[in-house]
Amino acid sequence: MKEKRTGFTTRMGAIAATVGSAVGLGNIWRFPYQAGENGGGAYILVYLICILLLGVPIIMSEFIIGRSTHKSMKGAIEELTPGSPFKLFAYVGVFGAVLICGYYSVVCGWVIEYLWTSADGTLLGHTPEQYSSIFTNFIGSPQRCVIWTILFMVLNFLVLSRGIKNGIERIANIMMPLLFVLLIVFCVNSLMLPGSSKGMEFLFNVDFGNLGWEGVVDAMGQAFMSLSLGVTCLITYSSYFNDDSKLMKDAVTISALDTLVAILSGIVIFPAVFSFGLEPGAGPKLIFEILPTIFQQMPGGTIWAVLFFVLLFFASITSTISLSEIPITFLIDEYKISRGKALIITAVLMTAIAVVSALSFSVLSDVKLLDRNIFDFLDYVGPNFFMLLGGLVTAIYVGWILNKDVVHDQLTNGGMHRSRFVQPYIIFCLRYIAPIAIILIFLYYVGVI
Ligand code: PHE
16 A cells, blocks of 8 residues: 655645746746847757756656656655665755755845845945946855845744745745746836847847757756756656646646746847847846846835845745755655655755855855856756756666556556657657766757867
């Protein structure tokens, strides 16, 4: 008899929580700055292709593993294919999640700083150039960055200590629709700025001359980052799904909503970047320079700013919750320790890494790994190595190793509905496209191509 987990209570709740994991700083902070650094349109096209050919199939592979067993990765693989060494990759996922959460929560700390300064009225009222130096000064101040990062971590683990179901489900149900509405308001506002069409051109005009291999790697890493792939997050979440949810429909809904948020964020950011004559390739600080400029010229700017950063905070915390849940569920499942203990171990570890990366722009700015400071290093290896490796492993596992009856059973809910085209599509992408694409990227890393 399968051990029953108390899962998400409704299908909507499960989707909202998974969208909550997917939609976060990846969409609103990382996607625009990566698109900006890689020349816009061509990057976005490659990104969309990655979502279709890699994103949806790999989400499905994680869902199939998690939902068929109601276990996290290691236990799931043991149950599905006893003795298979693939279970060892669970450690890669857990390790990747800890590293990613370690730098991601630093940006969450920045969001709190901006929320705070918007609310006390000191953020707005500067020129676009001043916003750039305000940001640089802020990340260069060790105390503020560390305090906000720790505060964020405390809030994150407080929510987690209440158990994931009601907390996450409820927050996600309210916050995600609100975030959409607000993004649309900001899009309309950005599009009305003088000279906004240049920004739209930058976003949607596909010119491969601007996109090198590095840009393709970034687009692929970003697709994985944005959909929360490859670090066993979706295996963990789907282990809490009901047996009657339709996995393919859910995977498509989640990817579509996630992509929509990313594109909307681009439409908020780039028209404003060009309208104010700023630099699209400004890197991680991009949105922190542009957003205040946008809020400032809206009537009632302070209120918009506060509202936006509150929602960005919620979008981020629903993502860090899912990242933290990976090691927590893993420790509980593997070492049979209590949720409380698992939570404390995870919290200490993640907060330690977060504090170190919060100092990357000040005290530890001289520490370089692969030519990058600690923060940039984690932002690079998290998505571009750990997530891709995890994605490769799940793709090969479900594409080649796992019994196809399990796949069929999960896709059709035990034969309840058909999957005539879906299964061949998923399996083809998992067998050939994902492994070849990811291996090519790894060969590029080591300089073979
Ligand atoms: N998908 C999240 C985002 O776009 C980040 C994330 C990655 C969350 C991996 C969970 C697991 O912000």
